[in-house]
Amino acid sequence: MELTRRAAIAILGQGILAVSTDWGLTTARASGNTVALGMLSPNLVSSIHYIAKKTGAYERHGLTIIERPIPSGESSAGIEELLRGHLNIFIGAGAEVARMNSNYAAGNNTPPIIVIQGGTPGATSLVLRHEWEGKSFDDLKGRPLKIAVSSPSSIHLSLFRGYLRERYGTSANLGWQFLNMEGGDMAPMLTAKQMDGFLHSEPATSSAISSGAGFLFMNAGRGDMGAKAKMVPITFTSANRSWLTSNKDTADRFLAALSDANMAFTKMPKPQMVNILAEWARLPNAIVSLAYDRIDPRMAMTVEGAQAWWDLIGRVIRERGEISAKLQFKDVFATDYLLGDKSSSSKGAA
Amino acid sequence: MKLVKTSPATRDAAPPRWADTVDFAQYARVKKRRRATKGVVLGLLGVIAMLAVWELASRVYDLEVLLPTPFTVIGNVIKTLSLRQDPWLYGPNIYRHLWASLLRTITGFGLAAAIAIPLGLLLGRIAALREFFGPVINILYPIPGIAWVPLAILWFGLGDKAVVFSVFMAAVFPLYFNVVAGVRLISPSLVDAGRCYGARGPMMFLKVILPAATPHVIVGLRIALGNAWRMIVAAEMFASSTGIGFVLIQSRYLFRAVDLMTAMILVSVVGYGTEKVIVGTIERWTIERWEVKSA
Numbered sequence: 334m335e336l337t338r339r340a341a342i343a344i345l346g347q348g349i350l351a352v353s354t355d356w357g358l359t360t361a362r363a364s365g366n367t368v369a370l371g372m373l374s375p376n377l378v379s380s381i382h383y384i385a386k387k388t389g390a391y392e393r394h395g396l397t398i399i400e401r402p403i404p405s406g407e408s409s410a411g412i413e414e415l416l417r418g419h420l421n422i423f424i425g426a427g428a429e430v431a432r433m434n435s436n437y438a439a440g441n442n443t444p445p446i447i448v449i450q451g452g453t454p455g456a457t458s459l460v461l462r463h464e465w466e467g468k469s470f471d472d473l474k475g476r477p478l479k480i481a482v483s484s485p486s487s488i489h490l491s492l493f494r495g496y497l498r499e500r501y502g503t504s505a506n507l508g509w510q511f512l513n514m515e516g517g518d519m520a521p522m523l524t525a526k527q528m529d530g531f532l533h534s535e536p537a538t539s540s541a542i543s544s545g546a547g548f549l550f551m552n553a554g555r556g557d558m559g560a561k562a563k564m565v566p567i568t569f570t571s572a573n574r575s576w577l578t579s580n581k582d583t584a585d586r587f588l589a590a591l592s593d594a595n596m597a598f599t600k601m602p603k604p605q606m607v608n609i610l611a612e613w614a615r616l617p618n619a620i621v622s623l624a625y626d627r628i629d630p631r632m633a634m635t636v637e638g639a640q641a642w643w644d645l646i647g648r649v650i651r652e653r654g655e656i657s658a659k660l661q662f663k664d665v666f667a668t669d670y671l672l673g674d675k676s677s678s679s680k681g682a683a
Numbered sequence: 684m685k686l687v688k689t690s691p692a693t694r695d696a697a698p699p700r701w702a703d704t705v706d707f708a709q710y711a712r713v714k715k716r717r718r719a720t721k722g723v724v725l726g727l728l729g730v731i732a733m734l735a736v737w738e739l740a741s742r743v744y745d746l747e748v749l750l751p752t753p754f755t756v757i758g759n760v761i762k763t764l765s766l767r768q769d770p771w772l773y774g775p776n777i778y779r780h781l782w783a784s785l786l787r788t789i790t791g792f793g794l795a796a797a798i799a800i801p802l803g804l805l806l807g808r809i810a811a812l813r814e815f816f817g818p819v820i821n822i823l824y825p826i827p828g829i830a831w832v833p834l835a836i837l838w839f840g841l842g843d844k845a846v847v848f849s850v851f852m853a854a855v856f857p858l859y860f861n862v863v864a865g866v867r868l869i870s871p872s873l874v875d876a877g878r879c880y881g882a883r884g885p886m887m888f889l890k891v892i893l894p895a896a897t898p899h900v901i902v903g904l905r906i907a908l909g910n911a912w913r914m915i916v917a918a919e920m921f922a923s924s925t926g927i928g929f930v931l932i933q934s935r936y937l938f939r940a941v942d943l944m945t946a947m948i949l950v951s952v953v954g955y956g957t958e959k960v961i962v963g964t965i966e967r968w969t970i971e972r973w974e975v976k977s978a
Contacts, residue, residue, distance in 0.1 A: 409936050433938045436748040479841070485929075486936035512841045512924050513932070527840035654770020655937055 365580075367397045368587055371411045371423040374402035375615040377535050378453050378568040379424045380630040383613035384606075385594035393593065394586040405516055406483040412571065415446050421576045422587060424632075426488040427451065427569035427642065428650055434664050435656035444660075447574045449670040450588060451566030451634030451642070455554025456627065457489040458538040460547040461530035462523050470551075474507050481514040481522060481531035486655075488567050488646070489532040495565075495645035496558040498652070520546045534567065536616050539624035554627055564641050566634045577667070588632075588670060595631040639666045751941040759945045772937060773930045781953055784915050784926040787843060788957070791850025792911040799855045799907070800900060803862025804892060813863070820859065828853030828914040832921050846918040846926070853914035854907035861906065865899025866892060894973045901970060904962050912954040927953075 372379035382398075385391055391398050401420055403411040408426035412433050415423050427448065434444030459480075465473065482490045490511060497503065511532075514522060519531040520541035530547065531537060541547040551557035553565070570591070577584050598606060603625060610628065611621040621628075643662050650656050734753045741752045751759075762768045763777050773780065806813040831852045835845035869892060877891035893900075919928025927950045934942035 409938065412938075429936075429938070433748075436938055440747065484936050485933045510924060513921065514841070518836075522840075525837075525840070527836075654772055 365583065366395050367399060368583060369399045369401060369419065369421045371401040371403050371414055371420040371425070373405050373408065373411070373425045375613065376405045377610060377614045377616075377621075377624070377628055377630065378426075378456065380610050380613045380628075381452065381591055381594050381598070381632050382424055384597055384609055384630070385590050387609050388594060388597045390590040390593035390597070391587075394590045396583070396586055396590060408488075409484075409486065412446060415571060415573045418573060418576070420573070421580070422449075422570060422572050422584075424568060424570050427566065427571075428486060428488050428491050428646060428655075430569060430571050431647060431650060431656050431660060431665050432486065435660045438660040438664050439657035441659070443574070444664045445574050446571050447577060447667045448569045448571050448639070448665055449577070449584060449667050450570035450591060450632040451568060451638060451671075452570075452632040453534070453568040453629055454566050454638065455552070455563050455629070456534035456567045457492050457532065457553040457558065457562070458534065458549055458627065459493065459530060459532050459551040459557075460519075460523070460538055460541045461550040462526070462528075462547050463545075465529065465550070466548055476508065478509045478529040479527070480509050480511050481519045481528045481533070482511050483516055483533060484513055485511070487532065489534065491646045491650055492553060492558065492562055492565060492567070493532055494649045494653075496553075496562055498649050499559050499561065499645070520544055523547045535624040535628050536614060536620050538627065539620050543620060543623055552627065554629075561641050561645050564638050565645055566638050566642055568630075568632075569634075570632055572667075584670070591632045595633055598631055633672055635672045636666075636668050639668070639671055748938065749940055751944065755941055756944045756948070759941045760948055763942075763945050763949075768942075772939075773933050773942075775925060777930070777949070780925055780927050780930050781949060783923075784919065784928065784950070785953060785957065787846045787919075787926065788850055788908075788911045788915045789961075791847045791915070792854050792908055792961075794847070794851045795854035795858055795907055795911070796904065799858035799903070800862055803859045803900075803903075804866055804888060804896065806859075807863040807866025807896070808888075808892065820856070824856045824860070826852075828910065829917050832918050835918070836922050841922050841924075843923070845922040846915065849918040849922070850911045850914045853910040857910060858900075858903040858907040861899045861903025862896060865896030865903075868899070869895045894969070897969045897973065901962060901966050904965060905958065908958055908962060909954070912950065912957075916950060 370382065372382050382400075386398065401414070403414070403423070403425065408429045409432075411420065411423040411425045412429040414420040416433065430446050430448055433446055437444045461473075461478075465478075497505070497507065512528070514528070514531070516533050516537045519528070519533055519537045522528040523530070523541055523546035524544065530550065531541070538549060538552075542549060553562040556563050570588075572584060601609075603622075607618050607621045607625060610616075610625075610630070611618045614621065640662070643665070647656070647662075647665070651658060651660070737750070738752050738754070741747060741750045747755075759768065766776055802816075806816060828849060831849045832845070835848040835852075839845040839848060873895055874887070874891060877887055882890050915926065916928040916931060919926035920932040923929055927946055930946045931943055931950075934940075934946060
């Protein structure tokens with residue numbers, strides 16, 4: 334078949350139209366009963382979405398979800414998509430919301446993103462190579478350790494700095510070098526002795542332990558990083574503020590669906606839940622099973638949890654200059670959507 | 684412009700012909716100057732138009748966070764260079780980052796030049812060797828430089844070696860192919876002339892082949908250095924916690940578009956500077972010294 338010039342132009346035109354309207358259509362359709370949802374994927378921290386999907390929670394609340402997976406470690410890309418209006422809601426790491434909103438608060442403008450839920454507290458782990466086994470935290474202070482993090486703005490790094498701030502009064506790096514690396518590469522890099530450890534959540538932690546690459550030196554959920562770190566949510570459900578204003582009912586139903594998923598996680602037998610989590614995170618069941626006790630994907634942040642985040646992580650990133658002093662608690666968290674006593678929320682900077 | 688010659692010698696003679704009254708050399712100089720001025724003015728207008736569109740887009744669409752105004756960026760460049768940026772969120776100061784990037788670029792580029800130029804000269808002349816190595820080189824060549832980064836990290840770990848290796852891989856192939864092309868395009872009569880003058884072996888390479896291939900070598904060096912700078916930024920984003928690539932990725936994660944653009948401007952200036960210093964110097968030492976006009 335001969336491809337005429339006119340046909341070629343028509344095909345090209347249709348292609349351009351299809352690509353250029355893809356995002357637009359997504360956003361346009363994402364109103365009323367439809368939510369354009371971004372989530373870190375594949376990733377255990379966003380598995381509450383998959384639980385809601387698998388258990389039919391979205392359908393029960395009359396919602397159609399348009400999934401927009403964002404690569405793990407790229408939470409900032411998810412927040413940027415929220416800002417552009419390509420996403421309505423995003424499930425991913427949290428400090429990025431504060432960093433983005435800070436730019437607006439600094440200019441006395443309304444911050445465009447707002448956190449409506451949060452979860453996975455205590456997920457942060459510091460895994461070290463066996464060479465460092467038996468050493469205390471103070472022994473390791475000042476040694477030139479190479480520690481992998483998923484990005485320079487990693488929430489786990491921020492939490493760890495928050496812990497240092499609480500313990501030593503400074504969030505300085507202890508002489509350790511923090512290097513960027515994808516979560517999946519962390520355990521192999523320990524085995525190859527190219528890194529001394531990593532700060533991350535699951536499944537990197539369980540992968541490293543099960544493969545013998547390293548041992549669990551500290552875990553926030555165990556209380557190793559202080560009492561406050563134990564309740565600090567690591568994953569946020571954030572929304573585009575203008576979308577939220579005009580789609581409050583949809584947002585309420587979305588959160589109700591997540592609440593159903595929380596319930597399903599609590600009630601479902603472990604083997605069944607391990608299957609769901611493994612399917613979502615594309616991991617072997619054995620790893621998920623090992624990590625299960627350190628995974629709590631439920632989105633059930635209380636106002637107190639949000640306050641703990643603000644006091645620990647918010648303070649550190651503000652002191653480091655990553656966010657403006659003008660940024661307030663209310664610029665980040667929509668307390669109306671959180672659980673617990675709303676009146677106890679912070680009214681200003683921590 | 685003075686066009687009519689009025690020397691006493693010609694005053695009493697017959698009226699001068701038109702052609703004799705025009706100072707063509709001066710006319711050419713003026714024309715050249717006018718053309719150069721016009722070029723500069725047009726270039727400046729282009730830059731001003733670009734800055735105006737940038738400023739307008741930033742203000743009209745309220746894009747300060749994603750697209751800071753040119754004045755904000757220029758102000759930030761000055762603050763960064765004078766080490767007055769507060770807070771500075773990127774570890775060592777900007778000069779250390781630039782120095783780290785420069786050192787890695789020069790090392791990777793230098794290694795690429797040290798291997799690609801002799802190899803290109805040799806394979807350009809000896810067909811059997813070219814056919815022997817050709818398939819391997821042709822298979823490796825299309826692999827984008829960035830694709831070497833994960834492997835480099837695996838082999839060398841995070842740090843300088845991985846970055847230098849990635850830069851080397853990005854720089855070596857364009858240089859090699861240019862050198863081979865330069866050698867193969869040398870006129871056989873030039874080689875014959877060299878032989879007639881007794882040039883053989885290394886002497887032939889040094890006195891005939893290398894000077895004749897130099898314009899292509901220079902082009903290859905220029906492309907390779909450009910590739911090296913592009914690669915350094917990409918490699919440092921993944922494999923290093925210092926360097927301008929690290930500053931770029933860190934500022935992106937912190938949503939600081941103004942710092943990101945500052946880093947882009949600095950890498951552009953330093954890249955341009957190294958091109959002028961390194962390639963420009965080699966060009967002066969070779970092409971201009973040997974008076975090579977073309978390959």
